[in-house]
Amino acid sequence: MVLQKPKGTQDLLPGTVEKWQYLEQKARDVCRRFNYKEIRTPIFEHTELFQRGVGETTDIVEKEMYTFRDKGERSMSLRPEGTAGVVRAYVENKLYGEPEISKLFYIGPMFRYEQPQAGRYRQFHQFGIEAFGSVDSTLDAEVIALGYLFYKEIGLKDVRVEVNSVGTPEDRALYRSKLLEFLTPLKDKLCRDCQSRLERNPLRVLDCKVDQGHFEGAPSILDSLSEASSAHFEKVREALEAMGIPYSVNPRLVRGLDYYTHTAFEYKAEGIGAIDTVGGGGRYNGLVAQVGGHDQPGVGLGLGLERILLVMEAKGIEIPPSPQPDVYLIALGEQAEMKAAELLFQLRSRGLTAEKDYQSRKMKAQLKSADRLQARYAAILGEDELAAGNISLKNLADGQQETIPLDRLAEALAEKK
């Protein structure tokens, strides 16, 4: 029996990997312009980090982590998201860059044991950023703007930005009691998930897709915000408007992770069936202290790369084609083959993309391969050419052929670029 990949994972094959490289390159480029520096943290961490960081009552920590004991009997988990690990690294490596703030980004795999469907996988990839050390509202807006610009530059022009404020823990306690007053009489009408959420995490109830019909007249968290929290949110919105970033306020937006304070936001797009969230993030002012560091505020985002590719595909957005190979070397005869090996190495050393046949096939079959590879030129080396110190160069676009001295091949190809 042929072994198959684990459920919810994907092989990224040549042809698809180029799309990933393109997204990664775009992500790096936008981070360069916004002055975010790359950080790479381990793919597994102590389970306790996620319990403390992401939150014990979240679906992610309760049901979705890949947790295992290592041979030293320590409980480890594959990272279900990027923020907790980056916060841990920020604290452990004392990246408190005062007077500068720390602005970090990452691209990499995350793991959640979820029921796979289009846009939902057990191993998926996020491009994320985290900025530490400032409570300034314009930093929240900058993070939202970076994500917006990234989507725009890869051609996803109609990604919608939804923002909300989930306030401080005190604001939420007040809201929680108002919300429970509203929801408790409805309890029997709610779905089973919401009935259990009602006790543990009532804010998440309003996020339920199934029960939306019951929530008309529900209190809004925005009415429970303190003056300072409202002012922060107001300034985030002002900064988004100043940057010309379209957004809507969704007072029911609560994220699936516990660490958020004040700003929470999501990016929405059509094209992946039932799923419409392609990215999200927010501010997390208590998290660094919770993980054991100085009380430094943070704000960040995480964008799902698989979901982006699905939306690009649905919208017919192509990535720029990879450059064509410069030349396919066709050698006929044993001596010519050896010379071709030498030439190929020279060409590659000089920066050209070059390939040859490795199966001693006939000229016609080799020319076909050159076409399939979409090489710009075929360079043909037979015994006669070799004896004369020449090589034939055929332009595969127009069929024109010329004979040039062997030692001019690299220059000739470089000139013809």
Ligand code: HAM
């Ligand atoms: P999140 O909303 O859990 O936030 O995930 C961010 C994005 O990752 C989602 O919007 C989605 O695109 C993608 N994603 C999540 N789960 C899956 C999955 N099973 N399959 C495919 N894609 C998925 C976070 O993870 C936070 N760490 C974001 C953040 C950073 N907040 C502050 N800083």
